[in-house]
Amino acid sequence: MNVEVIDNLISKAEVLIEALPYMQAFSGKYFVIKYGGQAMVSDELTASVVADIVLLKHIGIKPVLVHGGGKEVSAMMEKLGKKPRFVSGLRVTDDETMEVAEMVLLGNVNSRIVNLLNRCGARAVGLSGADAGLFQAVRKAPVSPGASPGEAVDLGRVGEIIRIDTALIKILSESGYIPVVSPIGSGPSWESLNINADHAAGELAGALQAEKLIILTDVEGVYRQAQEGLKFISRITEKEIRGLVAEGQINGGMIPKVEACLKALNKGVGRTHIIDGRRAHALILEIFTDAGIGTMVTL
Amino acid sequence: MNVEVIDNLISKAEVLIEALPYMQAFSGKYFVIKYGGQAMVSDELTASVVADIVLLKHIGIKPVLVHGGGKEVSAMMEKLGKKPRFVSGLRVTDDETMEVAEMVLLGNVNSRIVNLLNRCGARAVGLSGADAGLFQAVRKAPVSPGASPGEAVDLGRVGEIIRIDTALIKILSESGYIPVVSPIGSGPSWESLNINADHAAGELAGALQAEKLIILTDVEGVYRQAQEGLKFISRITEKEIRGLVAEGQINGGMIPKVEACLKALNKGVGRTHIIDGRRAHALILEIFTDAGIGTMVTL
Amino acid sequence: MNVEVIDNLISKAEVLIEALPYMQAFSGKYFVIKYGGQAMVSDELTASVVADIVLLKHIGIKPVLVHGGGKEVSAMMEKLGKKPRFVSGLRVTDDETMEVAEMVLLGNVNSRIVNLLNRCGARAVGLSGADAGLFQAVRKAPVSPGASPGEAVDLGRVGEIIRIDTALIKILSESGYIPVVSPIGSGPSWESLNINADHAAGELAGALQAEKLIILTDVEGVYRQAQEGLKFISRITEKEIRGLVAEGQINGGMIPKVEACLKALNKGVGRTHIIDGRRAHALILEIFTDAGIGTMVTL
Amino acid sequence: MNVEVIDNLISKAEVLIEALPYMQAFSGKYFVIKYGGQAMVSDELTASVVADIVLLKHIGIKPVLVHGGGKEVSAMMEKLGKKPRFVSGLRVTDDETMEVAEMVLLGNVNSRIVNLLNRCGARAVGLSGADAGLFQAVRKAPVSPGASPGEAVDLGRVGEIIRIDTALIKILSESGYIPVVSPIGSGPSWESLNINADHAAGELAGALQAEKLIILTDVEGVYRQAQEGLKFISRITEKEIRGLVAEGQINGGMIPKVEACLKALNKGVGRTHIIDGRRAHALILEIFTDAGIGTMVTL
């Protein structure tokens, strides 16, 4: 081998050595990773996220994935001639919609992620939150889209998690598998309910007493409007979040993300991060650098 | 309590006591149960099958379900404006068809069975055969529908199992869960392949060294044409099967069923049965009576 | 099979299914069953009790038997030309009497029950409470039969349990055996002491934190004298028991039974029942019906 | 402390150190010890045997006791007005005799040994060979006492062991208990059968692949008539035994003892010894000296 090749190899080895303290610090810990549909834009990026997760698993971390898939569900509904309907950002989920959602989430988004992980040499297992009482849920109360409470809309089969049985996740994680969980819950009579994926990830991170909750999304993190223009926030507290939400600066799909982080933090999760899943190897950058690359949410 | 009530209770207790020797004989053994779409006709019957399975679990048997769902797949394809196509009874499975099949099998049929089992107090977990290398498969060779070999049709993403990694099934079964498996395999590059559900059940029974393979279907069992009319066969050997298949008396969907039984028997499975899933509590009748109610296939 | 046979089988299967929720509720729990000599009247009934116990074991309950045998001891004493003597219902137990009692309880009553259980396919193990410090006891204080305390009679080798070492019972139960325990304790210098079997069962249930204590006897349960005649009590509290004992309505051999129930309840046992062991399959009726058939004692 | 006391203590310590290589050699090994009724003559000697066994247990050996009790059974039969009857040294055992034998062996001899062991700080558990299929037996063929075969006498409930399930013994031994086993077997319909205690010990030693079978008896060991008078044999082979039995020099109760040794040796037991249980600490002398003190039987 010539010197240049060797030097290149040595600098690679140094990268591995640099990563060692992070590996040591996180070994054996649960990381719950929310991997949204939005973050699954290109095959290349998905491959990068998946490789990152397999790496985490291999160096002793226990990653658990929760995925979303709202866009995919809406697309399938339209293919089937059914119009999606939302109230205050929540999908109105009649029985037929629930059936489509479950099919798409479990039989398409979840299984695609599982296949990608397995192709990388992992042993991934797709789960529904309705498996074995994993996500036990109740139906959400009707929601008023506008000012007058009389207009409250029944959201149908939309649920909120009230109890998580982590036994299945733990058995699989400790046996070397990577669980990939669809955001579906079981209602009181074991009917499937539609759960917000960010919320599901936050609750699961709390129930597992995870070391980290990482929400991959399609923006860099949280921003606020400053005089000098839009400003990226690398660290934000609960109080600051409340302020920015009130001002409408945090809005739309970012709201359940910050809520999930706060929920997880309140249940004892060590760190929560909202990061840009479109960035190559975002997960590794976030974990193996002190600075991190997204927004860290703290209490 | 009056005497009549008591007498009734006593006769119920006697039934439990009668079942005891069967419980003792089968305790700790794997039973692979193929539960086809055809056998899922009515909600009531499905409830009966599901309750039977939970009972088996509870008395110490380890049931593992493999389900089918051909009709459901075809129905969804039609909804999506796509025409199902078959060659020699095998579904020609292009990528789009595979996507629909996976969605329907995993996200609909499987999750419905899981919910029903959980509602009965079980802890069921839905799995795809593509999870963690469970069903490792290769693509089937092209098939000639007619006489001339030139017409061989590429079946696309139709697979045959070449290796089963039972670790996941065993971990779940021994931890008290009931695995419910969709007939999907992973191809050489970890792409999903469509597997015949009867074959999948037969292979899985063999790999688990199951005590029994039970195929629930929508006929009473195997019949043959006798002089006095159609005659039910309660016990049939490999040789007799070969004869009846050659004569065309065993045909259509019954062929993969008898093939699965023979495959399982050749891999060391104790007993294989084809029984009528439309009969209430068919599984319990089959297991807890000496005679059994369907066709027993033997070598 | 003809329709009638099938229908009959189906109704049997339904009985099994009906029993499922009870199996689920009691799985893995200890049931301490006191099976008295009085309840061993006929071979047929004994066979029914034994079959019930084996069934409980098989469906996941951990039954532990404590047996009595006062009548058998007295009979053997008379054969040996020795007159049994009682003070306030307690056997005055000199060394020779203790020797006879131990022989009869351990070498006859216990071994008969063990053989019957094994014949039913169980793996039963006969134990003495003197094995490995199971029932650690002290001698009871002398008892005054009449009014004047001067007449106090030394009961000899009659003991009260002061400590139970459940390790042996737990090892055997968890290894799949059914322990059958004779009511003998070890005194301070490891001499055998005669223990009331009901008390022994109550204490053992407490020490095991059993789900149920079931005392099989030869009456239907507890009765009281009402205006309209003798009235069966299906549920009775500690306070009511105190009243009926004071009135003399609960007396004789029923007293240690209710005492054992109260003792067990006070130590955290879930439910205690006094039921009629002469009734076929009394144990199954009691456990697998909501109403139960005997008297339930509660705090 | 004065010098003399110290010197005495030091010489005691040296004894312990001398014993160390024997402790190391036998650690974790099974020793089956037959402790007959004959060897239980005095309380003092019994105490010495029992202390020896507890010592063996404590230094890492796994002792398993099998006891006899023929004299005690005969004595009780006579108390009950029943005359013992023997054919060729075997007890003719009708149902009533079996009942007495079981009572005496299990409820008296066994429980006495258990109490003595426990008093020494051991955790002993009394077992019947009928517990949990430990000694599975068949009835012995009728025996002709004299020359003419027509006179063959049915021995009744006398059994021969055909299978031993050592699971119970192993679970108890490995959990720190000392099993004490009565020579009772279960017949084909789980009825109790009377087993020769020497044979039972030999079979059990074989089934446990014991390191040693030690038969404690009330003579020094095996003798033969030599010119110079009766001569003690410290080591004897199978062939020599056959000769001495044929000459009638080994006879009576010594026959089942040498048979048990040969049976055990043929099943792989390391060493078998017939030693004088009347000698104080005979067991320790036998084990912790190279010479040994009784007769060693070899193939």
Place this chain on the structure above:
Amino acid sequence: MNVEVIDNLISKAEVLIEALPYMQAFSGKYFVIKYGGQAMVSDELTASVVADIVLLKHIGIKPVLVHGGGKEVSAMMEKLGKKPRFVSGLRVTDDETMEVAEMVLLGNVNSRIVNLLNRCGARAVGLSGADAGLFQAVRKAPVSPGASPGEAVDLGRVGEIIRIDTALIKILSESGYIPVVSPIGSGPSWESLNINADHAAGELAGALQAEKLIILTDVEGVYRQAQEGLKFISRITEKEIRGLVAEGQINGGMIPKVEACLKALNKGVGRTHIIDGRRAHALILEIFTDAGIGTMVTL
């Protein structure tokens, strides 16, 4: 065998039986034994100490050795032309001295003890307190040899234990090994530090919640000057120690010994003893007699 030989054997057996209650009392308990260089004077005595320790291991005690070796270190330093220097009895330990100390302690004293134990049939493993964070230490503060604080001397690489990770000791002890530990600690940057061996033994006994700490030394135990001359103290309390230290009656190398005992007692160790390692089988005498032979230190 002649009678005399037998009698001698019997009296030996009695010694073993006498030791039984002590074996029972100490089974499974940790004994930390400090075995100093002073006590290693003759090969014969060392052999006696080693045999005692192997015996303790064999009868179920878990001995852990901590050794010293000050004299050996000084001797090697002199061989290497370096003069040992002490302040208030503590070795001033520059880097070179530390290097010599580590070499001698680990590569000579420790390995010699390990070989001797192994020769006796044990499986001994030599450890440094610097292995795997066993003894985590900080440097001791400078010490003033005389009255004026200005003269404080930096002791260099002399450490005090601040944390003990007992995991390694426990894994080895429970796997049947005897750990032999050199009194070396790891400082804040994982550099080796010189730890007083008595202190190390006391701390280790505390961390292991040992049953006993036994310090073998080269005097009989603790003495005090009485009117009638020097008087041996067989039992001494913390308060009495404080007094004798103040009076200078306890001084020199005895001070760290009593300190180690008090430290251990305060951390919950059952008993602490300072005994004469020059006495043959001192350890066995101490453990297997009620009186003991050295000084017992109590709170």
Place this chain on the structure above:
Amino acid sequence: MNVEVIDNLISKAEVLIEALPYMQAFSGKYFVIKYGGQAMVSDELTASVVADIVLLKHIGIKPVLVHGGGKEVSAMMEKLGKKPRFVSGLRVTDDETMEVAEMVLLGNVNSRIVNLLNRCGARAVGLSGADAGLFQAVRKAPVSPGASPGEAVDLGRVGEIIRIDTALIKILSESGYIPVVSPIGSGPSWESLNINADHAAGELAGALQAEKLIILTDVEGVYRQAQEGLKFISRITEKEIRGLVAEGQINGGMIPKVEACLKALNKGVGRTHIIDGRRAHALILEIFTDAGIGTMVTL
């Protein structure tokens, strides 16, 4: 973060991802690494080797170190005024030399490596091959330095391994520790013997059925003299080695290295490598690149 920083981080993440397949392939496997004194030249290089080993441990490999130290031993001998003597490259080892060797190897070289590993966050444990029968050895036969056999020189305490008890290594490795082993064996009477470190590593790799034996040395690997000058050999077979040794091209300290590789290969070790320990991160380069950087020895 600016783009350049991010790009740099991404390229680091890619290195980790590149390493993933190697991590997956080697997970759970034993790697025996010989780390010689020669390779310990500079602190910086040693730090690099140590960091590499900790990384291997962390990603699931089980590294076991065997170290040498010939130069250090000779240096200490000279300090002590003793002249090292060699015959055919083997150290003539009288008792005094053995004592020095043991001190230096165990108390200096080994403990330095252990401290360095622990400083990197590992939990390393120093072992002697004389611990618990790890390296059981016999003395080497006398060696003739020259032509005439009459001159055979007794090598003294130089040993050859005849048996390895890997239990200790396995317990420690599986409990998360990194064993560091000094090349010392126990002779027939448990005296320490001097073992060639390369041979010890080869034997240990064989006994552990290691995946790899890696010998770090101070040359690039094996060379041969070609017409065009000295030529590095990246892969060499047993036959080629025999040739080069015969030609004297492989000589001196390289001989035991190739012998160790061949010995290990013959005992079933997967791969053996001789690599240049002076190269930064040589171990990682060797393991995480397909080409490798040293000489691979094959059968």
